[in-house]
Amino acid sequence: MRSIFSFLLLFYSLHSNGQEQFQLAPPLLKYNSIFFSKSAQINILFAQKGTTIHYTLDGKEPVESSPLYKSPLVITRPFTIVKVRTFGAGYRPSETTTVSFIKSGLNYSIKEQSPASDKYKGQGLLTLNDNKGGFSSLGSPTWLGYNIDTVTYTFDLGKKTAVKELLFDFLQNEGSWVFLPEKILVYYAESENAQYKIFGDVSITPTAPAKGASCVQKRVQSAKQVNARSILIKIVPVKKMPDWHEAKGEHSWLFIDEIKVY
Amino acid sequence: MNRRKFLQQSAGVAGLALLPSILKSERKQDVIFGHNNKKYRLDTKWGALDFGRYPVKDCHEMVQDSKGRIILLTNETKNNVIIYDKQGKLLTTWGSEYPGAHGLTLFNENGQEVLFICDNSRHQVIKTTLDGRVLMTLDYPKETGKYTKAEEYVPTETTIAPNGDIYVADGYGKDFIIQYNYKGEYIRHFGGRGTGAKFVKNAHGVCMDHRDKNRSVVIVTSREENCFKRYTTEGVYIDTIPLPGAWVCRPVIKGDYLYAAVLQSDSRQWMQSGFVTILDKNNKVVSNIAGSEPVYNGSTPAEMYQTVKAFDYPHDVCIDDEENLYVAQWNSGHVYPYKLTPVV
Numbered sequence: 001m002r003s004i005f006s007f008l009l010l011f012y013s014l015h016s017n018g019q020e021q022f023q024l025a026p027p028l029l030k031y032n033s034i035f036f037s038k039s040a041q042i043n044i045l046f047a048q049k050g051t052t053i054h055y056t057l058d059g060k061e062p063v064e065s066s067p068l069y070k071s072p073l074v075i076t077r078p079f080t081i082v083k084v085r086t087f088g089a090g091y092r093p094s095e096t097t098t099v100s101f102i103k104s105g106l107n108y109s110i111k112e113q114s115p116a117s118d119k120y121k122g123q124g125l126l127t128l129n130d131n132k133g134g135f136s137s138l139g140s141p142t143w144l145g146y147n148i149d150t151v152t153y154t155f156d157l158g159k160k161t162a163v164k165e166l167l168f169d170f171l172q173n174e175g176s177w178v179f180l181p182e183k184i185l186v187y188y189a190e191s192e193n194a195q196y197k198i199f200g201d202v203s204i205t206p207t208a209p210a211k212g213a214s215c216v217q218k219r220v221q222s223a224k225q226v227n228a229r230s231i232l233i234k235i236v237p238v239k240k241m242p243d244w245h246e247a248k249g250e251h252s253w254l255f256i257d258e259i260k261v262y
Numbered sequence: 263m264n265r266r267k268f269l270q271q272s273a274g275v276a277g278l279a280l281l282p283s284i285l286k287s288e289r290k291q292d293v294i295f296g297h298n299n300k301k302y303r304l305d306t307k308w309g310a311l312d313f314g315r316y317p318v319k320d321c322h323e324m325v326q327d328s329k330g331r332i333i334l335l336t337n338e339t340k341n342n343v344i345i346y347d348k349q350g351k352l353l354t355t356w357g358s359e360y361p362g363a364h365g366l367t368l369f370n371e372n373g374q375e376v377l378f379i380c381d382n383s384r385h386q387v388i389k390t391t392l393d394g395r396v397l398m399t400l401d402y403p404k405e406t407g408k409y410t411k412a413e414e415y416v417p418t419e420t421t422i423a424p425n426g427d428i429y430v431a432d433g434y435g436k437d438f439i440i441q442y443n444y445k446g447e448y449i450r451h452f453g454g455r456g457t458g459a460k461f462v463k464n465a466h467g468v469c470m471d472h473r474d475k476n477r478s479v480v481i482v483t484s485r486e487e488n489c490f491k492r493y494t495t496e497g498v499y500i501d502t503i504p505l506p507g508a509w510v511c512r513p514v515i516k517g518d519y520l521y522a523a524v525l526q527s528d529s530r531q532w533m534q535s536g537f538v539t540i541l542d543k544n545n546k547v548v549s550n551i552a553g554s555e556p557v558y559n560g561s562t563p564a565e566m567y568q569t570v571k572a573f574d575y576p577h578d579v580c581i582d583d584e585e586n587l588y589v590a591q592w593n594s595g596h597v598y599p600y601k602l603t604p605v606v
Contacts, residue, residue: 022293025568028507028529028554047554048569090293091570137531175532212533 023092027053027084029099033142034134034169034215035258037104040075044084051088059083061096078103100217102169104131105260106161108231112154120145122257128153133169133257136213138176142257145178151235151254155261157228160190163199164225165262166233171255173213174245179252180204183236186220188228196232206242215257231261294605295572297556300519300540300549301605302587304572308350308601309334309588316341316355321590321599323366323512324580327375327392332580332588334599335366335379342379343394348582350601356394360384365431365512366578369422371444378420378428385412387420387430400430403440405448419467419512421480423495429480431468437461439468439482441497452497453482460499463487467512470495471520473543481513481520488528490545503545507565508553510539516581518543523576523589524553527567534574538589538602539566551587551602573600 027046034040046053053069054062057077062085073082080101086094110125122144123130133142157163166186171178183203187196200220237254241247295302309321319338326332331353334344342357357363362383369376376397379388389398402415409415418433426444431437431453439453453462467483471492479500480493488508492500509525520541527535537553547556547563552572557564574594579587587602 022552023571025527025535025571026530028565028567045554045565045567046569047557047564049555051569086569094571137528173532213531 024086024094026094026097027086033132035102035131040101042073044069046086051086055084075101105262108155108157111156114151116144128259134215143255146254147251153233155231160227160229162225163228166220167260168218169258170216172210172216174209177253178255179238181235181237184220185234187232188226189230191229295551296549298548302602305601309598320592322364323578324588324590325368326582335363337363365419367420380417382416385415387417400446406451421468421470429468431465433466437465469513485509504562507567511577521579523579525575529567535568536573536576537568
């Protein structure tokens with residue numbers, strides 16, 4: 001009998017204007033930058049009647065019992081992962097939108113910087129440590145865009161300073177030819193004239209194409225804290241886009257908006 | 263056949279694989295899309311056909327003819343034109359020579375209805391009868407002095423003035439609007455790219471607007487700028503209708519309202535974040551179908567975005583004589599057009 005009942009339901013559902021259960025879209029997130037010195041504020045909008053926004057700040061997937069968003073969130077913790085999702089009766093909950101908020105690190109000045117492409121030159125030498133960025137739009141003026149083989153930066157910390165970690169913010173948008181790099185290599189020197197020594201490196205294994213565009217943070221840590229005056233960074237972009245890409249074999253683009261030194 | 267036997271047989275045809283969706287449907291509710299006086303129910307199955315026989319690639323645009331038929335243009339050369347009745351029944355198909363079929367406009371030329379097809383791949387605009395006989399072909403507009411070869415010209419849309427003037431939007435080429443007389447003789451061009459309000463970025467659509475009885479204007483889409491721009495019929499820039507967040511396709515005017523498919527939300531690009539927007543005769547957004555409720559603080563709406571994932575990439579909307587909406591989609595998994603019925 002159950003199958004007959006189910007069939008009747010199917011019959012009904014196919015003949016009631018073809019209505020289906022739809023999924024909600026994620027909400028609209030508004031913030032000045034994902035980088036901050038004291039605090040960051042995030043406004044979350046979702047103008048759809050009968051729905052609610054729920055969020056977490058602990059990295060867990062939001063569920064309906066997670067905190068309800070009522071007013072702008074103020075972030076002060078150094079590295080905070082904000083996860084947001086919409087819920088509503090009659091709809092499937094949205095996918096989760098994740099944004100990481102990142103506090104400033106050490107001050108540094110840039111001694112050398114590979115020139116970015118004319119079209120994506122950000123704010124020049126001010127780009128990498130200005131606390132501005134974290135927008136997945138290709139057109140955001142916060143990005144430095146490169147299509148060269150190696151991107152090199154040299155930072156001067158001003159004085160010998162304890163360093164244990166670097167954080168990089170990249171854009172991933174393979175549909176627009178923007179890939180994460182293959183490798184990041186970091187070196188340090190204890191004084192202005194000292195030889196560079198290896199600080200650490202990270203290799204990034206290309207994954208299946210991500211959907212749309214997102215900001216992705218990568219970290220390079222040293223085995224132990226070092227005392228550094230200068231930091232040399234070499235970033236190796238993907239030189240040949242993989243077979244699944246419509247422009248396979250072509251040189252990818254690398255987009256970076258910020259490097260933090262901790 | 264008794265009722266039980268009928269049910270058993272039919273259930274066999276439906277197949278057990280459908281059972282999970284049946285259980286899910288127990289919780290479904292009657293979803294109403296849109297806002298204010300423009301609310302709709304959605305039927306995603308309206309245009310579905312046997313894909314093996316009548317395939318589609320991108321469903322680019324749709325128009326309704328005076329017989330009430332709904333005409334769909336797709337870049338699938340097995341059947342570039344698919345003609346439905348309003349119930350979604352297939353009436354006929356034609357066309358195999360439009361690999362880049364993109365823009366479709368219907369014009370009543372002294373009692374005879376004709377179609378204007380923009381072909382991205384052929385770099386041409388083709389005027390045909392309703393059954394596909396070619397009446398005129400417009401090549402790339404050398405006369406403008408702006409083009410050196412056909413490839414630079416990628417027309418996306420046309421609109422026809424009451425006197426027969428043809429306006430072509432080169433939306434994937436150089437973003438000019440090229441105006442011809444009814445014979446296809448060049449008159450002028452305007453728009454194009456540049457810095458300043460009179461220029462456009464991705465002139466994806468163009469449409470004559472006769473809603474103001476005292477003055478007809480030409481509305482041009484500037485899709486990457488998320489707005490429409492209004493020009494006189496002689497191509498002089500008037501003003502901009504900002505639509506923050508909305509990658510609007512062509513404007514479609516029916517009665518006092520302007521309808522447009524929104525390819526995607528600016529905030530979630532290339533993530534199937536489209537919706538449909540409706541503006542009143544003052545060009546104020548009154549409803550977003552599967553999009554955010556319109557909010558105004560002054561003359562510009564607050565940023566708009568998809569709220570319900572009912573569409574992937576809507577590319578055009580057609581409004582029939584009974585105020586039903588049909589939505590054709592680009593790059594959305596070969597999906598056939600959807601129909602929206604007004605909720606009164």
